[in-house]
Amino acid sequence: NTALRGIFRFYELMAPVLEEEDIVYLGEGNTPIIEANDHLAEKAGLRFAFKNDGQNPSASFKDRGMACAFSYLKALVRKHGWDEVLTVCASTGDTSAAAALYASYIGSPLKSVVLLPHGKVTPQQLSQPLGSGATVLEIPGVFDDCMKVVENLAENYRVALLNSKNSWRILGQESYAFEVAQWCDWDLKGKCVFVPVGNAGNITAVMGGFLKLHRLGIISELPRVFGVQSHHADPVYQYYSVEDPAKRVYKPVTVTPSVAQAAMIGNPVSFPRVKHFAEQFEAIGGKGSFQVLQVTEQSIMDSMIEANMNGHIACTQGGECYAGLKRAKELGLIAEDEFAILDATAHALKFSGFQDMYFSNSFPPQFGVQPDTALANAPELVI
Ligand code: F0G
Structure with a gap:
């Protein structure tokens, strides 16, 4: 069946009412999951992989x-x-x-x-x-x-x-969870999924997708899901940083310039859905199955550069996930025998200006980013 390729391999889970003639397929989905090399795994303190959603037709998830x-x-x-x-x-x-x-x-x-x-x-x-x-x-x-x-x-x-x-957008984006689950042979025990959070549609879809698979009995355990936000745009982190659920109050934040510019959002429209799915996630997966981390602008840029110097093509938001993984390890939230899958949500080339500013040490002061000299000295252009 030629129409049912890419994300539409899962069409019974996303779009069962559609006629085949209405399916619009431009090659989306089926994006590769590439394991980090030993050097990066050592830096992070555990094995992990990037899912390269930048390899979609318009170069993002x-x-x-x-x-x-x-x-x-x-x-x-x-x-x-x-x-x-x-x-x-x-x-x-x-x-x-x-x-x-x-x-x-x-x-x-x-x-x-x-x-x-x-x-x-x-x-x-x-x-x-x-x-x-x-x-x-x-x-x-x-x-x-x-x-x-x-x-x-x-x-x-x-x-x-x-x-x-x-x-309908969320339904399609659930395919990310289905592909991750398939890559893991439908066994999500010990797996952690890291997602950058902006308008919160992606994390809604990812949690929703895993919950759907669980409800249907296709997976027997949920993975752990970590949302990651920059300290320059972190309303979801701020909400969940209050330990006692009864004391949490949602407040939009005023954003300041962020290298994770695609996720620079102060009042995510899908926040209510995140809350709803987070409750269901914790009811099934227990405490710690859904968490939100905050990372610095500096760590996002350092992480993007480090990932890309080791064979990846991660955008700044992918760098944000990697920074989140290191933060989770530092806080003792993730163990070395777990395996993490990080969402590299867009192609690195969309964000090459940030990389240029890093290497030329020309970030405007409001970002608060300085190049890590060990990393920034590495590239050489010989004419
Ligand atoms: N990563 C990239 C590359 C994005 O473009 C976005 C969002 C996110 C992460 C955050 O995902 O919003 O679902 O929480 N970009 C939207 C846009 C807001 O307009 O392109 P989210």
Whole structure:
């Protein structure tokens, strides 16, 4: 069956009501899981691997959700015969790249509009929706400001909202959990999954995917799931850092510039879903099966560079996961006989500007990042 490739190998778990003709497949999913070499494993204090979701068609994990969401949308458009449909999203750069790609593939009657915070997406990310022919609106402010605008649009006009509030997105992104489980031969005992947290759609989907497999009896144990946030954008960490659940109060935070720019979000729209799944996770997996870690900007950059100097192609958010793994080890939250799978959510090349600033020691002071001399001295350009 040619349609059921990539994430759609799991279509009974994500999209069983869809007709095959509506499935939009651009090669998403089935991304490689690459074990860290001995040097990195020694640095981390345990064996681990990166899952390279940067090897998706628009170079981030967002394609998993978009493939599923656009398949449902295509089915709806066919059913209703609409002659024009605006697809809209707010984005830190990757959702917009993916949404514009899928909309341009399907073509008429879809038209893609994306809202970006001015100056807070990388040049590579900005070029993606432009290259796919989307209308790109840049507004002053941060992602959270863009999100308010598109939520308002979705409440008042007939537009298709493609942010992770859209449950079809979450369904597609559950495929990440299915692929990890399959790679582990459906045995998740002693496995830990690290996910960077921004708008919190990814961690919702990952927990939801594992819970679904557990409920169906496909896996008998849940893995442990660790969310990771930068200290410059950490509302979910702040909430869970209060030990006593009865005393936890959710508060949006004001973000400051972060190298994990794609996750630089002060008020994640999927936070209520995280809370819901976290409770279910702990009810089945016990205390410690879901945790959120905070890491520094410095450790994120050092970790990204260290990973990529050892054969990986991790973006800053992938670096954030690796920094989270080292933090978990340092805090004694993870044992050396466990195995970690880190989500390298996008391709490193989307974030090469941060790498350049690292090597040239030119980070603006608000990031608070200095190059680690041992790492930064390594590359050489000989002309
Ligand atoms: N990593 C990358 C590369 C991302 O693009 C994002 C989110 C995240 C991690 C965080 O995932 O939001 O599901 O918690 N990017 C969104 C965007 C917000 O607009 O591209 P999350």
